Amino acid sequence: MSQQNLLEIRNLHASIEEDGTEILRGIDLVIRPGEVHAVMGPNGSGKSTLAHVLSGRPGYAVTAGTVSFLGKDLLAMKPEERAREGVFLAFQYPVEIPGVSNTYFLRTAVNAVRRHRGQPELDAMDFLELLDAKAKLVEMEEALLNRSVNEGFSGGEKKRNEVLQMALLDPRLAILDETDSGLDIDALRIAAGGVNALRDGKRGMLVITHYQRLLNYIVPDFVHVLSDGRIVKSGGKGLALELEAKGYGWIETDAAAAAR
Amino acid sequence: MTASARAASIRDGVDVLATQAGEFASGLAGPPWLTKLRRDGAASFVKAGFPSLHDEDWRYTNLLPLARTVFGLAPRDVTIAERTQAVELEARLGTLGLSSPGPRLVFVNGRLVRRTAHTLPPEILFENLATALRLAPERVEKALVAAPSAHPFVALNDAFLDTGALVRVGKGLAAPDPLVVVHLSTSASGTPAPLMSHLRNLVVLEENASATVVEVFLGSDELSFTNAVTQAVLGESARLTHVKVQLEGRQTFHVGSLFLSHARGARSVSHVYSFGAQAARNEIATTLSGEGSGTELYGLFAAASGQSVDCHTLIDHVAPHADSLELYKGILDGAGRGAFDGKVIVREGAVKTDARQTNRNLVLSNEALVDSKPQLEIHNNDVRCSHGSTTGRIDSDALFYLRSRGLSEGAARALLTYAFGSEVVSKVAAPDLRALLEDRLHAWLPAARTVTA
Numbered sequence: 001m002s003q004q005n006l007l008e009i010r011n012l013h014a015s016i017e018e019d020g021t022e023i024l025r026g027i028d029l030v031i032r033p034g035e036v037h038a039v040m041g042p043n044g045s046g047k048s049t050l051a052h053v054l055s056g057r058p059g060y061a062v063t064a065g066t067v068s069f070l071g072k073d074l075l076a077m078k079p080e081e082r083a084r085e086g087v088f089l090a091f092q093y094p095v096e097i098p099g100v101s102n103t104y105f106l107r108t109a110v111n112a113v114r115r116h117r118g119q120p121e122l123d124a125m126d127f128l129e130l131l132d133a134k135a136k137l138v139e140m141e142e143a144l145l146n147r148s149v150n151e152g153f154s155g156g157e158k159k160r161n162e163v164l165q166m167a168l169l170d171p172r173l174a175i176l177d178e179t180d181s182g183l184d185i186d187a188l189r190i191a192a193g194g195v196n197a198l199r200d201g202k203r204g205m206l207v208i209t210h211y212q213r214l215l216n217y218i219v220p221d222f223v224h225v226l227s228d229g230r231i232v233k234s235g236g237k238g239l240a241l242e243l244e245a246k247g248y249g250w251i252e253t254d255a256a257a258a259a260r
Numbered sequence: 261m262t263a264s265a266r267a268a269s270i271r272d273g274v275d276v277l278a279t280q281a282g283e284f285a286s287g288l289a290g291p292p293w294l295t296k297l298r299r300d301g302a303a304s305f306v307k308a309g310f311p312s313l314h315d316e317d318w319r320y321t322n323l324l325p326l327a328r329t330v331f332g333l334a335p336r337d338v339t340i341a342e343r344t345q346a347v348e349l350e351a352r353l354g355t356l357g358l359s360s361p362g363p364r365l366v367f368v369n370g371r372l373v374r375r376t377a378h379t380l381p382p383e384i385l386f387e388n389l390a391t392a393l394r395l396a397p398e399r400v401e402k403a404l405v406a407a408p409s410a411h412p413f414v415a416l417n418d419a420f421l422d423t424g425a426l427v428r429v430g431k432g433l434a435a436p437d438p439l440v441v442v443h444l445s446t447s448a449s450g451t452p453a454p455l456m457s458h459l460r461n462l463v464v465l466e467e468n469a470s471a472t473v474v475e476v477f478l479g480s481d482e483l484s485f486t487n488a489v490t491q492a493v494l495g496e497s498a499r500l501t502h503v504k505v506q507l508e509g510r511q512t513f514h515v516g517s518l519f520l521s522h523a524r525g526a527r528s529v530s531h532v533y534s535f536g537a538q539a540a541r542n543e544i545a546t547t548l549s550g551e552g553s554g555t556e557l558y559g560l561f562a563a564a565s566g567q568s569v570d571c572h573t574l575i576d577h578v579a580p581h582a583d584s585l586e587l588y589k590g591i592l593d594g595a596g597r598g599a600f601d602g603k604v605i606v607r608e609g610a611v612k613t614d615a616r617q618t619n620r621n622l623v624l625s626n627e628a629l630v631d632s633k634p635q636l637e638i639h640n641n642d643v644r645c646s647h648g649s650t651t652g653r654i655d656s657d658a659l660f661y662l663r664s665r666g667l668s669e670g671a672a673r674a675l676l677t678y679a680f681g682s683e684v685v686s687k688v689a690a691p692d693l694r695a696l697l698e699d700r701l702h703a704w705l706p707a708a709r710t711v712t713a
Contacts, residue, residue, distance in 0.1 A: 057660055080664075082664075084666045088664075091664075094661070095660075097658050097661070098679065099678075100675060100676070100679045112671070
């Protein structure tokens with residue numbers, strides 16, 4: 001039995017490095033292989049900070065707590081080491097990188113991860129074959145693969161490019177930071193379709209979203225509500241619907257009452 | 261290391277050069293105008309002296325180390341040692357992708373050492389300027405005396421005028437392959453002083469003629485001084501692509517000037533890639549005196565610790581309906597220094613001018629320094645002009661994005677630095693030349709990895 005936990009967050013506290021403002025105030029969360037967890041919450045509750053801290057983005061200071069990923073100390077790793085170990089963050093705002101071709105970037109990333117895993121690097125031809133297969137998953141046009149990374153991409157194209165990267169890098173844990181933001185319903189359906197295709201019973205996912213809408217497409221096993229840097233309520237997928245109907249107000253009131 | 265003589269003062273350094281120029285000229289025959297050009301050049305240089313940091317046009321270029329070193333001219337005959345060194349250096353071009361057996365002139369320390377056998381029609385001339393000065397000096401007189409001798413290094417170049425490349429393309433003709441001029445600086449064994457060379461290249465394109473001229477500067481890592489002047493005269497509707505690749509050794513002083521003049525409808529494209537030398541100054545002065553003429557200037561310069569690279573450009577819009585486009589980028593690492601000083605003048609009569617100037621610099625370390633001085637001087641209202649300058653560091657969001665995909669910080673920095681420079685390299689039309697420059701940019705990149713954020 002005792003399948004190893006994929007991700008184990010214990011009492012995680014984190015502040016903004018620059019001014020010391022505490023954003024995460026004691027997060028506890030365990031994700032086992034194959035599970036899809038949604039983290040919901042109002043603006044400013046710390047959702048994106050959680051994603052950033054887990055991916056190692058500079059600018060945050062972890063002041064207490066631990067995060068272990070497959071038994072290893074995730075917080076001790078550089079961002080690139082986390083990526084190679086199998087943590088993937090789909091950005092809320094993917095970055096445009098003029099002058100770097102998308103295909104070149106994707107191959108460089110894939111080979112960085114393959115090297116780490118002791119797999120042989122892919123040459124240009126082998127990679128294009130792999131890319132071709134994965135691009136179909138998110139209905140990515142070839143033209144976008146030849147352009148500079150995300151440069152001039154629409155919101156939907158950028159998010160599809162994120163899911164494409166996820167498919168190529170084959171992570172153990174995928175963190176989706178507000179993947180639905182700025183997407184119309186068609187773009188959302190395509191992006192979510194790509195994510196669902198990557199649910200294989202082993203890969204874990206942490207889906208961060210403000211709105212329940214995304215969870216109609218990526219149906220979670222667990223839903224957590226984040227408020228003021230803490231998980232104040234956890235439940236099944238039904239909790240998301242409840243939040244949709246009643247808003248976040250009642251949770252925050254309950255949490256405040258409990259704290260008192 | 262060879263001990264080099266130091267001039268007691270800058271004044272002394274100037275006097276030494278003047279004496280050397282006098283001795284040099286007295287050993288050369290030639291028509292009176294040529295003797296006068298050399299003598300006047302020496303006199304102008306003595307009068308002006310080395311520019312100092314107090315001169316507005318030279319405030320970014322510290323010439324003290326250059327002025328205080330005594331350089332010597334290589335003896336007239338190329339030594340066996342130089343020949344051997346030249347072969348080794350030129351072989352580097354082969355591995356850089358410039359191995360095509362096209363027309364090529366190779367100079368070592370200012371003397372022609374090799375030319376490839378090539379078949380060009382008689383109306384396309386590609387040879388040593390010194391040969392033309394001996395056989396038919398009247399054919400190059402007009403162009404040579406027109407060089408702006410008020411410039412101290414052009415005056416100095418006049419004083420030592422003899423060798424370099426002469427390109428002349430007859431009316432309506434197109435030179436089929438790039439004409440490649442390789443300037444090598446080496447320390448020839450046996451010479452007591454470090455060497456200097458004063459090269460003069462002259463490019464004359466007649467009406468409707470076109471050519472691509474590539475100048476490559478390569479050198480060994482010893483102290484040397486290169487002073488190169490290239491004059492390009494474009495006839496009506498002529499087309500010139502000029503590429504300068506400066507990859508000299510880390511102890512070389514390099515001063516290079518390119519003068520472009522345009523008749524009606526003539527168009528030029530200039531590329532400057534300056535990666536080498538201890539101190540390099542790349543100057544371009546382009547005059548759009550023909551109606552409807554145009555010029556595009558692209559430049560990429562990079563400097564690491566112990567290097568300074570300055571780029572100075574002047575675009576002079578004299579005639580109406582002319583256009584200019586300029587993009588210069590600098591990459592500074594370690595304690596490297598760089599400067600972009602670009603001036604666009606639009607004269608009163610130059611109506612309907614379209615001029616766009618951009619300078620962007622990427623600074624990779626805390627010690628690196630770059631100055632940017634874009635200037636627009638407009639003397640009429642009927643124009644479209646823009647200019648912009650930005651200097652920044654590697655974008656931290658882009659850096660994190662790449663790292664979050666598994667790229668090491670060094671690899672991510674190198675990739676972003678490469679991307680920054682490749683925008684300029686991509687403007688080079690010739691594929692093998694573009695490959696060479698991409699390769700040089702790549703070779704330079706490990707420097708980007710030594711930096712930690």
